[in-house]
Amino acid sequence: MHRDDDPITTQLLPRAALLSRLLLRQSLVGIPRSEAGVLGTLARGERRVTELAEHEGLAQPTMTLLVKRLEERGWVARKPDPDDRRAVLISLTPAGVDALEHARAGYREVLARHLDAMSADEIAALSTATEALGHLIDVLQRGDAR
DSSP, X not given: OOOTTOHHHHHHHHHHHHHHHHXXXXXXXXXXXXXXXXXXXXTTOOEEHHHHHHHHTOOHHHHHHHHHHHHHTTSEEEXXXXXXXXXXXXXXXXXXXXXXXXHHHHHHHHHHHHHTXXXXXXXXXXXXXXXXXXXXXXXXXXXXXO
């Protein structure tokens, strides 16, 4: 059981969010974090706007505007949902895949540059933490509360 002053429960989210912002800012890829998040989600498969909004933690009207911007850039496409003609599915276009890969390459380059300045022990600790974070994400996505 973790206490309210436990560094994991108090610092994980703020530090992860700050890391994301710093990587985005320093990579100079020119894609806002919210757009990169939606592109990343869509890389795992097409989704309804409501699903995207829920997944990204945004209100549906906000997501609708975000999808419209991505569509105007040619990064996403809409198509009718075959299971519900009132709904549409949003998917990545080839240009969206390229934009996402460009953003990810920018993040990786910045991260690699800064990892070079860290000790082998720090790199090993980050590797272990990255694996544990992946497991935590899996648990959260399944809704488990072990």
